[in-house]
Amino acid sequence: MIQFRPADRVDPSEPPVPNESVIQLVRGIVQDARTLSVKEFAAAKLEAKQEIGKIAKVGVSFGAGMFLLALGVIFLSLMLVLLLQRYTTLLLWQSLGAVGLFYVIVGAIVLVIGKSKAVSVRPIPEKSLRSAKEDIRYIRERAVGH
Numbered sequence: 001m002i003q004f005r006p007a008d009r010v011d012p013s014e015p016p017v018p019n020e021s022v023i024q025l026v027r028g029i030v031q032d033a034r035t036l037s038v039k040e041f042a043a044a045k046l047e048a049k050q051e052i053g054k055i056a057k058v059g060v061s062f063g064a065g066m067f068l069l070a071l072g073v074i075f076l077s078l079m080l081v082l083l084l085q086r087y088t089t090l091l092l093w094q095s096l097g098a099v100g101l102f103y104v105i106v107g108a109i110v111l112v113i114g115k116s117k118a119v120s121v122r123p124i125p126e127k128s129l130r131s132a133k134e135d136i137r138y139i140r141e142r143a144v145g146h
Helices: 020-087 092-118 126-144
Strands: none
Touching: 020 092, 020 126
């Protein structure tokens, strides 16, 4: 609550001057805001580091898996092409085309699935942002006095 000097000490034509308690209140609010912003920034930084760590682990796993998968696909594809050529009436180029078309279709399906999983990765620290907005709202309400 704002306290003013008694009216008998101040000229009535001048606006009332707040006591030291108002200045202390404003200092407290500013200090609280500074402390909250530092804590919110630290929380956002930590949350972002955690999400980046998750992204890095996913990337390494994908990279290693894709390399091994590519080696296997190459060898199995060669085997399939040679089997198609030998045991069917297809020529070598027709066998290569059939196997290539199969992998294009499967690859497109895998990409669509991967894209849908990538949507769940959130590099923006939403929890910290929500908390910061609540803190700002609280400080604003406290400063206004509601």
